Amino acid sequence: MITCKTSREIGGMGHPIKRKEDIRFIQGKGRYVDDIKLPGMLHMDIVRSPYAYARIKHIDASEALKIPGVVAVVTGKDLEKYNLHWMPTLMSDTQMVLPTDTVMYQAQEVAAVIATDRYTARDAKEAVRVEYEPMKPVVDPYKALEPDAPVLRTDKEGKTDNHIWHWEVGDREKTEAVFRSADVVVKEHMHIPRIHVVSIETCGCVADYDKVNNHLTMYMTTQAPHAIRTVIALVAGHLGLTEEKIRVISPDIGGGFGGKVPVYPGYxxxxxxxxxxxxxxxxxxxxxxxxxxxxxxxxYHITAEMAATREGKILATRFKVLADHGYTDAAANPSKFPTGLFSIGTGSYDYDTAFMEADAVYTNKPPGGVAYRCSFRVTEAVHAIERLTDSMARALGMDPAEFRMKNFIKKEDFPWKSPTGWTYDSGDYHAGLKKAMEVIGYDDLRREQAEKRKKGELMGIGISTFTEIVGAGPSRDFDILGIKMFDSCEIRVHPTGKAIARFGTKSQGQGHETTYAQIIAEELGIPAEHIQVEEGDTDTAPYGLGTYASRSTPTAGAAAAVAARKLRDKARKIAAYLLEVSEEDLEWEPGKFYVKGAPEKAKTIQDIVFAAYTNHPPGMEAGFEATHYYDPPNLTFPSGAYICVVDIDKETFEIKIRRFVAIDDCGNIINPMVVQGQVHGGLTQGLAPAMYEELIYDEDGNILNGTLMDYLVPTAVESPRWETGHTITPSPHHPIGAKGVGESPTVGAPPAIANAIVDALSVYGITHLDIPITPYKIYEALKAKGVIED
Amino acid sequence: MTRDITVTINGEQHTVAVEPRLLLVHLIREKLNLTGTHIGCDTSSCGACTVLINGKSAKSCTILAVQADGASITTIEGVGTPEALHPLQEGFRECHGLHCGFCTPGMIMRAMELLEKNPNPTEEEIRWGIAGNLCRCTGYNNIVKAIQYAAAKLRGEETPSTEPEFV
Structure with missing residues (x-):
């Protein structure tokens, strides 16, 4: 049950109030980066490599430059003169802005053409002649590690292989000992495929440098405007473009999902x-x-193993990962965590032994390793543990729900220390799965399945009970390029009691203009409709690390609550002064202070704020403003219990999702309508890699599905009608008990779907299929099992 | 080389000199400064650029401006007013049918024609009806609800509840 402490008029936490930002979006008045048009603006287009690995012998721009309206053609050699041809990545690797001699992946930037309009720039791009000397690329990450593999990063002095880093966590020896003596061990090899966020708005910018004032205004599609400003200053500071001379503006953003965190060469x-x-x-x-x-x-290529007792108690897990990073490690992770938060992969289960290791390699593919609506590699980890859990249940002959119930961490055991070092803040996993099972009618479905199996029909039921880890993060462990991952809020309340609040985060559709206002409304009693929220302008907003990894509510949302509480403390002092009582004699209810035992003697927040400008107590600073930079004491650990039912056609292997029930626990809920919307969207983005999406490369490094014609983003037809609900287990350390939700469903849905499909096919002895699971993949698997013939 | 064309956009007539290769979406966005119509792909797959041409929804990235010579075009800016939103605009807000807002104008323009032709569509018909428009944020549940809300309102019936429903 969601309970509200404020009236609907105030619109604090728990109210499903309609979103403020929608007013402009539904009338076509959003302002996205491509809507920005400045006087004298030039247009840039980029010449890209047709080869995955090649030496550039010659670039001839002479024909392009003859086209009227073409201003310039820029190559790596041009940038080299200003030392701008390479840039750092967020993982302290290096990435080419434009190459001077070698291209490392197909579609890599080779040269930029600048013209007076978009069409002329495109003409010029076609007219640039580039002579390449193709080389044999390294595409397979396993082959990249072979001794005779060509060394790709010859720019790195002394580099003799394609290995980037090794990472490990947990107790290797103890884990090996448990595996040696365990009753039952299961093992699966999984590939979590390369996918792309496909926010409906692509990336772009308008760079506006004013020579007279030596000032850059950069309008761009970024989820982290402040961090970008710092990165620009680090890259271009030697040209006199220091940080105070840079203003980054992130206007309305048409979806981000992690793809708008990195700095791309185009910018x-x-x-x-x-x-x-x-x-x-x-x-x-x-x-x-x-x-x-x-x-x-x-x-991520993952080998995942689980050990358990014959009675069905999990004893240990062991994961080994090979991470294909493309030609540079341009992942968006906190500095200390090269695999992000993959170590959450011990899951929702109570055992004390685990070991995980990962190695990353260079290949001739585009760089990255960003989120896809997922908190730092949590999706990979959760897929591995949840698939493995099903495999173990099957090996033991146990029902997968029963097996999970038997192994869940109990709610009274929180805070719970995981074998990989995390302290889970809170959870009630039994309650979540019980609710999901009741809603979907689990026992009846199992009976129906048994009947169908007798008739030879393929029906599957899949469960995923995941633990997320979000809200990066505590400054002792979390930074990006050294900048600690706090986040911020600044509140100014005007004399008439209306407010503006600014944040270091940046919404890309999450609804911050509404939900942040609700947090402040909850704390101060000022109606949410009178609290204007602003983000995305580095000249006005306080510094913060941005919005990704479901961190906005855990960090900036917390900052809003704490800043508002600072103001409430000030309000109490002013109210005591106005009412001529001591502060201890006052009680607070949303929107006013009143004298204990005499509720008619009260001052509303509006009275108090007005007094802060007109009649403040002697010795007190005038005005009504507060700022807070929130450094979270711990991460938050949202969880969920998802159940999916599929029917598979025996002739065509078409997979139909009959039902999907998602019970999420994201702690206290700020706006149930927005939370539900986030869950719906995340579920469809979980369906996508489970059944449709994968970026496919051939052995020459050519991308085979590089357009939306053949990279299959689910439409309203593929996307089922999601059934969603919640349990509420507040975070004990978060000021408003919230945990974050945007990515939970993208993390939790793929294994639920995969488990359902594998469950249907388990009658043929199939224990695992890599996602995306397509009809063709099922056909191949059944052929390999000898179930069907060619 | 340019050619003069005349188009009526949102009731206003414009005569513009355009290159024959100019896409309609670029005419709308860049020459007429109506930026509510968005571009999300280069293969006519996403539908963010959907407008009405003589009442029919069309992807304006797939049509040359010269092909629209003489046509009457409606973009999102021509739908409703701040004081009197169109039932679809209202439905999208009431039912939380949008997050980032980038696909929303195209969705609304597509749904306009859908409801014009089929004032009382089933959920299945709505889902197939908007299958040419991609949304990456919402998972479509609430877009379907928004269109159902607008359909009821346009039929003069009571609109369904817009409170979120939980299992």
Whole structure:
């Protein structure tokens, strides 16, 4: 049950109030980066490599430069003069802005053309002649580690192989000992495929450098405007572009999902060209460029093992990962965590022994390793543990629900220390799964399945009971390029009691303009409709690390509550002064302070704020403003219990999701309508890699599905009618008990779907299929089992 | 080389000199500065650029401006007013049918024609009806609800509850 402490008029936490931002979006008045048009603006387009690995012998721009309206063609050699041809990645690797001699993946930026309009720039791009000397690329990450594999990163002095890093966590020896003596061991090899976020808006920018004032305004599609400003200052500071001279504006963003965290070469080239020409430069990538060149997600090859007793008690897990990072490690992770938060992969289960290790390699593919609506590699980890859990239940001959119930961490055992070092804050896993089973009618479904199996029909039921880890993060462990991962809120309340609140995060559709206002409304009693929320302008907003990894509510949402509480403390002092009583004699209810035992003697928050400007107590600072930079004491651990029912056609192997019930626990709920919307969207983004999406490369490194014609984003037809609900287990350490939710369903849905499909096919002895599970993949698997013939 | 064309957009007539290769979406966005119509792909797959051409929904990235010579075009800016939103606009807000808002204008324009032709569509018909428009944020449940809400309102019936329903 969601309970509300404030009236609907105030609109604090728990109210499903309609979103403020929708008013402009439904009338076509959103302002996205491609809507920005500045006087004298030039347009940039990018020449890209047709080869996955090649030496550039010659670039001839002479024909392009003859086209009227073409201003310049920029190559790596041009950027090299300003030392701008390489840039750092978020993982302290290096990435080419434009190559001087070698291209490392198909669709890599090779040169930029600048023209007075979009069409002329495209003409010029076609007219640039590049002579390449193709080389044999390294595409398979396993082959990249073979001794005779060519060393790809010859730019790195002394580099003799394609290995990037090794990471491990847990107790290797203890884990091996448990595995040696365990009753039952199961093992699965899984590939979590390379996928792409495909926000419906692609990436782009307008770089506007003002030579007279030596000032850059950068309008861009970024989820982390402040961090980007710092990165630009680090990259271009030597040209006099220091941080106070840079303003990054992130306007309305048409979806992010992690793909708008990195710094892409296009942004840097646009800045360089604007810097050199003194004119605004717009760069908006095509969808195909976006799919082929921007950061990918996932691409983890995992060997996962579980050991258990014959009675069904999990004893240990062991994961080994090979991570394909493409030609540079441009993942978006906190500095200390090269595999992100993969170590959450011990799951929702109570055991004390685990070991995980990962190795990353370079290949001739685009760089990345960003989220896809997932908190730092949690999806990969959760897929592994939840698939493995089903395999173990099957090996033991136990029902997968019963097996989970038997092994869940009990709610009274929180905070719970995981064998990989995390302290789970709270959870009630039994309650979540019980609710999901009741809603879907689990026992009846199992009976129906047994009947269908007798008739030879393929029906499957899949469960996923996941634990997420979000809200990065506590400064002792979490930073990006050294900047601690706090987040911030600044509240100013105007004399008439209306407020503006600014944040270091940046909504890409999450609804911050509404939900942050609700948090402040909850704490101060000022109606949410009178609290204007602003983000995305580095000149006005306090510094923060941005919005990704479901961190906005855990960090900036907490900052809003704490800043508002600072103001409430001030309000109490002013109220005591106005009512001529001591502070201890006052009681608070949302929107006013009143004298204990004399509720008619009260001052509303509006009275108090007005007094802060007109009649504040002697010695007190005037005004009504507060700022807070929130450094979370721990991460938050949302969880969920999902059950999926599928029917598979025996002739065509078409997979139909009959029902999907998702019970999420994201702690206290700020706006149930928004939370539900996030869950719906995340579920469809979980369905996508489970059944449809994968970026596929051939052995020459050519991308085979680099457009939306053949990279299959689910439509309303593929997406089932989601049935969603919740349990509420507040986070004990978060100021408002909230945990974050945006990514939980993307994390939890793929294993529920995969488990359902494998469950249907288990009658043929199938224990695992890699996602995306397609009819063709089922056909191949059944052929391999000898169930069907060619 | 340009050619003069005349189009009526949201009731206003414009005569514009355009290159024959200019896409209609670029005419709308860049020459007429109506930026509510968005571009989300280069293969006519996403539907973010959907507008009405003589009452029929069409992806404006797939049509040359010269092909629209003489046509009457409606974009999102021509739908409803701030004081009197169209039932679809209202439905999308009431039912939380949008998150980032980028696909929303195209969805609304597509749904306009859908409801024009079929004032009382089933859920299945709505889902197939918007299958040419991609949304990456919402998972479509609430877009379907928004269109059902608008359909009821356009038929003059009571609109369904817009409170979120939980299992």
């Amino acid at each position: 840097v080239i646009a800045i360089a060209v604007s810097f050199l020409t003194g004119k605004p430069v717009k760069w908006i990538e095509d969808r195909s460029e976006n799919l082929q060149a921007d950061s990918f997600a996932r691409d």
